[in-house]
Amino acid sequence: MNKPSTVCKECIAHHYWHHMDDQKRFFKVMMGDFKNGVTIPRKFVANIREHLSEELKLEAPDGKTYAVQVATEQNELVLRTGWPDFATAYELKFGDLLVFRNCKNSHFKVRLFDPSGCEKELSCVLMDGAPCVQERKVSHGDHTQSPTGKRMEIGSPSGSRKTSKMNPIDSPSQRRGHVPSARTKSPRHGVAKPPYILPRYTTLNDQQKNEVDKKVGAIESKIPIYVATMCNSNTARAFLEFAIDYATKYLPRENQTMRLRRPGPSKDDTWEAVFRVKNRRYTLGRGWRHFVDDNKLKPGDICLFSLMKNTKKLTMDVHIIRKRSM
Template identity: 25%
Template sequence: MFPQRIPRKFKDEYKEKLLQRVTLRGPSGDCWTVALAQRGEDIELRNGWRDFVKDHSLEEGDFLVFQHVENSLFNVLMFDKTGCEREDSHFVIQDRDIRAENCCYMRDNKTDRPSTIPREFADNCLPMVSQEIRLRVGSKIWRVSLNRRNVQCTLNKGWAHFVLDNNLETEDYCVLELADTGTSRQPLTLDVHIYRAVEKIVPLKVILP
């Protein structure tokens, strides 16, 4: 996968647009600058491509669709071995200080039921007993009850208020990042990064008990 050869048909079609560097815009909207290098009759993606692959956790068998936008900018769509779009590619965090193993993404923004946390993240990063935790968006904090029952881990009391206060729609995604594990006096804290399906926010109105 390192380096990556550009298909010749694609190269011939866009050779006038391919400069020494191209910008690849992933599904998250973030951009990566990747250098091009000539090798015989082929053009390869070189410097910067490894970061793009690593940040998106691309594996052998995944396939990408490059869409030319303008000049040297390309949108990149990502699909797994089954042909389904890689949903996790929409929530890539480029910050090198954030470790992927300390994050998970979820889209369960209902106010009338608990929100289920992915099991792998819950088992690796969260307490094994039910307790109150903190959700943090910027400088604002919400206290939410974390409920453990058998193998399931859910956010219960306080979750509906978090959804309403942040105007979370059904198609919005949240990335949960372990900020600190807490102390005897301070509960565990999860930073929440919100990715919205639409830019315009419509305030939610629900009567809570």
């Protein structure tokens, strides 16, 4: 009687990684802070590290290609600069699954699937010239493209495989960070815009929303106000991060000192904190703890940050709504 053959798993793995075609694949499920970066699996990196450069080309099914920088963080390779543009263009959401196929020379073809298990239609259809596409306006800086009966293409106007230079705040998914309440009119275009911005995935209950609406109305800022509900990381760890869709549009891109000011009836109290920009993260660090302690901030309190213009030093007025008052 013949004995069953013993399979050498190490031999099979070696053959797969080093003797089969170069088009190896890995997948990533969009979880955590996936909007700002995703890691490349360590096993994948260990086997094809010599074929990876510091810049990868990600090509979606619609043929558009995005240049993404690879950063080394805590012994892992992370897709960073350029990744938020890709994530924004294809409106990536929590639970989406992406399959990356290496086509050599650091060029990856990416297939995108939503939580239903089906491909994301947006990634497969080249919108320029596509029939029966819903009309949508896309804002770029001071210009709003007129509706043309088709969805405006994200990326280069010709639909060629050039790297997209789209600003992430121009996409519909990033604009969803705005709260659709107490809207104001833009005198130039007559387009309603919200007076405050919440971090993504943050919602207010009815009572919080009413308090914020009243406070925002009283402030009357021409710049949207950033609204942050304090959590343990803000109070215990004394660390605050601004949402990227707010920060990229309204805050500077370089490290500096930020002055935090509590408007008072007779005299404004001020504090200074280190404002830092790194890996597309905009944070307040050293000095923020003094503000937290002096103002006795607790989890559940709401801080409204109003950016001041025409000041020599980066300054934000901070208005506080106490949890106990709601």
